[in-house]
Amino acid sequence: MVSIHDVAQAAGVSISTVSYSLTGKRSITESTRLRVEEAANALGYRANAGARMLKGARTNLLALSAPLHAGTHAPAHMTFVLAVVNAAREYDYDVVLLTQDDATDGLRRVSQSSLVDGIVLLDVSTTDERADLVRELGVPATLVGVPADTDGLVCVDLDFERSAWLAVERLLALGHRRIACIGQSPAIYERGSNFPPRFRDAFIAACEANGVEPVFRACAEDAGSVVRALDDIEAQLGAAPTGLVFQSNEPVQAMALDVLARRGVRIPEDLSVISACSSFDTAHLEPAIDVIPLPAEQSCARAIALTMRQLETPVEPHVELIEPWFVEYGSVAAPPAD
Amino acid sequence: MVSIHDVAQAAGVSISTVSYSLTGKRSITESTRLRVEEAANALGYRANAGARMLKGARTNLLALSAPLHAGTHAPAHMTFVLAVVNAAREYDYDVVLLTQDDATDGLRRVSQSSLVDGIVLLDVSTTDERADLVRELGVPATLVGVPADTDGLVCVDLDFERSAWLAVERLLALGHRRIACIGQSPAIYERGSNFPPRFRDAFIAACEANGVEPVFRACAEDAGSVVRALDDIEAQLGAAPTGLVFQSNEPVQAMALDVLARRGVRIPEDLSVISACSSFDTAHLEPAIDVIPLPAEQSCARAIALTMRQLETPVEPHVELIEPWFVEYGSVAAPPAD
DNA sequence: CTGAAAGCGCTTACAG
DNA sequence: CTGAAAGCGCTTACAG
Structure with missing residues (x-):
């Protein structure tokens, strides 16, 4: 894999200049910035994910806990999963998909190893053990669905x-x-x-x-x-x-x-x-x-937005209910005269 | 987050002893090994994912490219996605889910940044641009489905x-x-x-x-x-x-x-x-x-197994067809006498 | 405006 | 059997 040193060498600058050019975290003379970008593109350079994570910066990874119990309607479920992934991409985040088998183990694993910056939970039930886990882990997290005890949690759902x-x-x-x-x-x-x-x-x-x-x-x-x-x-x-x-x-x-x-x-x-x-x-x-x-797109987009906000600044725990709306296709009219 | 230093201190050993104890990559006196494990458990230690990746070792992450075009049957699709995730967990791998929107961009991103060790492609079409990309990237990859040109690819599918x-x-x-x-x-x-x-x-x-x-x-x-x-x-x-x-x-x-x-x-x-x-x-x-x-479990399990094998040793490109079988529920009998 | 260097948390040769 | 140290590839204070 091509490293930051390769790009620095190709562009004839130091590695810090490469880093700053690409992240835009300090101003760089236009000409050198261009030179760096060209070299990076030519070499197909992407910052090593592990190294970026290690610096304590963002991992740009989110965990999506999507258990699929019997009775869950698969197409509906898929819609939510896709909506989360697409919403996350808007913030340059990728999604690690966790399923049923290791609902709590998996969340523990990916958050305690600092693999993910935050968590989104789908299909939350009234007494969901994942809610307790989120409280325990203290990781930025948003639940799509409202458990019985919402204490300390950030939740989104249709009203x-x-x-x-x-x-x-x-x-x-x-x-x-x-x-x-x-x-x-x-x-x-x-x-x-x-x-x-x-x-x-x-x-x-x-x-x-x-x-x-x-x-x-x-x-x-x-x-x-x-x-x-x-x-x-x-x-x-x-x-x-x-x-x-x-x-x-x-x-x-x-x-x-x-x-x-x-x-x-x-x-x-x-x-x-x-x-x-x-x-x-x-x-x-x-x-x-x-x-x-049941607005999968809206719910998931809000869940991602709320998770992203938690990465920046503490967010007051709260339940956010999405206002329902009506779409007409002509199946409703006045009742027949008796 | 608790680091390897915290565990070393708690157990009264060096960080290398902690590492070796936990990975089992060299023999450790039973008593110290136990002491380390206790400390690790007590502190809830997990090796930092970024640091592990950085060492050039495995990232323990796989990319799953699961585009959902119109006409794809959502429940079937979901079955395959879950089968991949569950099969990957058997090898201690987590799955980064990539969807339609950035099929090739996404694959390029996660593999060139060394985020993932390998790739599994679902829902492969005859002329799938992801096939070319896999050839170009040279990353361990397995396709579930058979494109027109299988040159250089590892593919699995029902026959x-x-x-x-x-x-x-x-x-x-x-x-x-x-x-x-x-x-x-x-x-x-x-x-x-x-x-x-x-x-x-x-x-x-x-x-x-x-x-x-x-x-x-x-x-x-x-x-x-x-x-x-x-x-x-x-x-x-x-x-x-x-x-x-x-x-x-x-x-x-x-x-x-x-x-x-x-x-x-x-x-x-x-x-x-x-x-x-x-x-x-x-x-x-x-x-x-x-x-x-259409055996989602088998196909996906094979796809994961083949990807894992590619991580160890080069695998000869080939197409692996799963032998079909018959399950009877009583809907087949001799034709009626004319 | 740019560079040399520290340090993130691991793993793994290298010593002893 | 165990430890001190190098180094993975970045980011980011610290100098200049």
Whole structure:
């Protein structure tokens, strides 16, 4: 590998001049700077990563802890991983990917060996052991997701409570009174998952605050469960709902739409449908469904920005909630006249 | 961060003794070795990554180039990424994840700065610019996938030709004569994709070699296309096929099975179905479908093993094809009596 | 405006 | 069996 000495020799300057020329950390006569840059380019020089790290400077490496438990939707997960990597590149950072197998060991390893400058945690659960670890390690870190105990942590997430209210209020404003929500698989609510319970509780609260019956139904990812969920909802309401909120993964939403279509339910004439906190493209559903997006790009960009800020200066621990927004594809309208 | 000096002081030995104790690169009196290990554990010491790299030793970091073009199936992709990370951990390696945006720039950056010891490329296309880059950089590297020009490269992949033959011969052996294959989206064959054309051509060759009409139909990922593909196949054969091979992604297979079910086609009584080179779990299809798996774990484990071997000793460039195998779920039987 | 030199934290010949 | 010291390739005070 070509070293700083090679470049210095080729440019006829000292190694410190090479370093300063390339980092721009002090002013250099234009002509020599150019000479150095030419030599560096010609030789394909890049500062040795190890040497740069050693100087106690930045390693320009971030750890991304991305466990993939069963029940995590792989495409959604991939979206977040890619969003983190791309956001990190904006700050000239590369990402070391850590997976399930060694969630805490891995984080300990890469931070205690000073391999990484900071950490981003994805898919944070309510009782996430990685949260304690982050507190213990005292490394700059940002969690995407909000654990039960946020003490001392910097967290980013979509505001799921506001998302539920947004969906409910949208339907209420149009005059809907029989509304329901199809949630994630029951298992998701039983283990310490993060946002699904928060969304569910907020959905119920929003309904109650507005004097409509809160009908929420968890739903496993198979055709039978979807049919049963739809039937249960209708039974509980005593009539077909006029507004339906999905807070489930893509296959469940696709299956439910399929069942509704076969039953002759027209969207939005008979039923208004909103897909809440979805990370996939609901415009490709049949029909396209209005969505409150789960914004991977925004969440991850904020997580990276907050991590970068922690590298410069201490950041007050806090939870940053991203305001939800609505994207219309025509699946929401006034309820049918009874 | 705690340094080797802290450990040396705590254990009352020199730093070289600490180093040798921990790396095991020379024999140390049991008692002092124990004392060192205790001190190291108590202090939570890990050798500084930068310093270790600098000594010209291993960085214990691998670059994983995982571009995600449109048309790449995200879950399949995620499976490969995780398989690489997990396989690398077996060798005490961590993985720096590089994505689309800077495929070649990124590889150049991490290898020329000596950040990584080697490279693994995923999702290699026929004319992949990363192949040229690997040749140019001269870094230990393994491609998962086979580009058109494999000169000087180490590649691993499932043997797609053999997979096609395996599927065809399975059906022929049971007496099927009207067989067809539903392939990937047409766009996949037009751009320089890697294995789909290889599979298609081998499927056709296998049919012709056995004197049956080769019916291959590319198919886009929407319900209309699936219906048309099935109809076209029947038209071309002049009758319903008795054997069907999927070489498409999960949604297309699910949609096709759905259409067939609605038409009253029973599997395997009326139609034998094989899912070829699929990375997802075909046991969850309705009905479960026999599969020739696209073995992410095996491919990635081999890719890592081959990269590791290149770190020790030069490895002769070669293409290593993984022998395909068959997993039965009961979707294949003898054809119906005409 | 530029250079010589210290030092980051390791590993590993070189001594003893 | 163990230690003192060189050196990996940078960055950055310190001189001039």
